Amino acid sequence: MSGTMSSAAQIAMTEDMNYQQLKDEEIQKLEERLDEYTLPKNVAIIGPPGVGKSSFINSVIASFSSKCWRERTKVGFFDGGGDQVTHHLIKITKEEYLDSERQKGYPYPTLIDMNGFDDESSEKIKELLRYVLFGLVPHEHKLLDAINIYTDGGIKGMREAYLSKKETLKVDCLIFVASSASVLPLNLMEAVKQVALKEDRVIPVFGVLTKEDKCNNLEESVSKKKEFCSKLGLPENRFLLCTNYCDDYDKNKGQSRWNRVYPELDVPALSFMRQVCDVGIKVLQNNATLEGPKTVTLQPQQDPRTATDPPPRDPPPPVDNSVINVLAFAFKGLVIAILLYWILTPPFDGQQMVDACAQFEHKSQTMNFSIPGIKNLCDRIGDVTQRQLMTPLMCFVVVIIGMDFVMPQIIRMLHRLGI
Ligand SMILES: Nc1nc2c(ncn2[C@@H]2O[C@H](COP(=O)(O)OP(=O)(O)O)[C@@H](O)[C@H]2O)c(=O)[nH]1
Ligand SMILES: [Mg+2]
Incomplete structure (x- = not known):
């Protein structure tokens, strides 16, 4: 034994x-x-x-x-x-x-x-x-x-x-x-x-x-x-x-x-x-980002406590979000531009002001007199009636929208660099 x-x-x-x-x-x-x-x-x-x-x-x-x-x-x-x-x-x-x-x-x-x-x-x-x-x-x-x-x-x-x-x-x-x-x-x-x-x-x-x-x-x-x-x-x-x-x-x-x-x-x-641990078995497209258009398909929210999961199925075809994003940004720009234009419009009729200045100019030349305050005002009639404001206004809107677009990418890049 x-x-x-x-x-x-x-x-x-x-x-x-x-x-x-x-x-x-x-x-x-x-x-x-x-x-x-x-x-x-x-x-x-x-x-x-x-x-x-x-x-x-x-x-x-x-x-x-x-x-x-x-x-x-x-x-x-x-x-x-x-x-x-x-x-x-x-x-x-x-x-x-x-x-x-x-x-x-x-x-x-x-x-x-x-x-x-x-x-x-x-x-x-x-x-x-x-x-x-x-x-x-x-x-x-x-x-x-x-x-x-x-x-x-x-x-x-x-x-x-x-x-x-x-x-x-x-x-x-x-x-x-x-x-x-x-x-x-x-x-x-x-x-x-x-x-x-x-x-x-x-x-x-x-x-x-x-x-x-x-x-x-x-x-x-x-x-x-x-x-x-x-x-x-x-x-x-x-x-x-x-x-x-x-x-x-x-x-x-x-x-x-x-x-x-x-x-x-x-x-x-x-x-x-x-x-x-084999070096050859590796991630494909390692630099692809999560926010790329194909990675996330937003779905209507369900109440997770009552939701029963649907049976496994193939994912829906990817939605190209980039066109929708550009349209959304353009729409936002338009709304800001209209609002700003409305806010900055002076509370008087600009055309009447232009006419009044033309008459003042004519009379001051023919009768050889000048009122400095009114002359100054008429010299800057474009600013007052907002006509010359359109270019800076448009630049302002483009910059704001551009920042909306660029800032998240800069923040993500800084995160990735560990800053
Ligand atoms: N008989 C047996 N029990 C195992 C084995 N692996 C895990 N267990 C037991 O299964 C239970 C759950 O294991 P755990 O590692 O905590 O599972 P986890 O929740 O997936 O992390 C524990 O009681 C383990 O001892 C196994 O290979 N054989
Ligand atoms: Mg465990």
């Missing part, structure tokens, strides 16, 4: 050593990839609550480590009703999560964890996702605030609140996480597809199905993987089916993750992260 146990333990040890060797090789391969560039990628992790996003981030971080798993982002923080209590966007940089100084020399990715995206494809969710992808949602920002802004002011309110924010965390890559043990969040997947893949700035999307250990039916997990990948357009190299570091896995192993790493979980995670 003792002989059997020791050989079982030996097999387990050999397996561990093999996995450890594979892990070392995977880290080396990953670092060769990371050596090809200098700035860490910003990698956002999105998915509905409870699917294992935070656990996945902690698992990835453990896979980078040679010591032990450590909690870097909070897992499973739900209140009594099942709702997640925290809705913050959390950024975790390599300086915060790497143990070794040697590794800190490589651009290991910045991981972005967030809660607040339910399984919806509403305009509200898509709009919030745009702000996340464009880096307008800063570290520790409460995503629930965005939902409240939407409730009070609709999409317009959200745009006023977020478009003026400084760009701090522009996302280079998105990992969509779902659970292999639950129903796929098809609405949120549709929203991600539309915003990340179909708008001007195209973000590389990766997919992770967690909780492989809970999935006891192989056929089901295969068909789930197929649906997940085809819905998000994921090729094999952009997909991972995994088990995260979690209580269930600890129980199964009879060990605890805070004392060690599990190389058998690390190897697939590392191999996946090597794809995520």
Whole structure:
């Protein structure tokens, strides 16, 4: 009996050593990839609550480590009703999560964890996702605030609140996480597809199905993987089916993750992260701006408490806002010009004044006399009757309208430059 146990333990040890060797090789391969560039990628992790996003981030971080798993982002923080209590966007940089100084020399990715995206494809969710992808949602920002802004002011309110924010965390890559043990969040997947893949700035999307250990039916997990990948357009190299570091896995192993790493979980995670960190997998049209005409299609505001989301559908054709904008500016200019002209019109008949001055001129010449006050007035008759005011008035209107047009672009440029 003792002989059997020791050989079982030996097999387990050999397996561990093999996995450890594979892990070392995977880290080396990953670092060769990371050596090809200098700035860490910003990698956002999105998915509905409870699917294992935070656990996945902690698992990835453990896979980078040679010591032990450590909690870097909070897992499973739900209140009594099942709702997640925290809705913050959390950024975790390599300086915060790497143990070794040697590794800190490589651009290991910045991981972005967030809660607040339910399984919806509403305009509200898509709009919030745009702000996340464009880096307008800063570290520790409460995503629930965005939902409240939407409730009070609709999409317009959200745009006023977020478009003026400084760009701090522009996302280079998105990992969509779902659970292999639950129903796929098809609405949120549709929203991600539309915003990340179909708008001007195209973000590389990766997919992770967690909780492989809970999935006891192989056929089901295969068909789930197929649906997940085809819905998000994921090729094999952009997909991972995994088990995260979690209580269930600890129980199964009879060990605890805070004392060690599990190389058998690390190897697939590392191999996946090597794809995520590949310099060649990058954003298309990275400089496209959010306010471009194609990116936002304003829709009539719904009451978000009663609104039920329509089934996923293709986005409506983009509206070319530029012609509408120019017409709106022209109309505004016209209204200002008419108002100013009306305000500045003197409260007397200008033509009578011109006639009176002509008579005064004639008489003062023939009778050889002059009244300085009246002469001055008649010399500036154009100013008084406003005729010569038209050119400066028009210039004034053009400048005001021009500033309306140019100032928001200057402000956004200053924000981007970090001023
Ligand atoms: N069995 C198992 N449980 C997991 C796995 N990943 C996460 N969990 C558990 O699922 C729950 C929710 O995980 P969490 O990471 O907080 O999900 P999030 O809301 O998407 O961030 C926690 O109780 C985790 O321990 C996994 O791969 N297998
Ligand atoms: Mg979480």
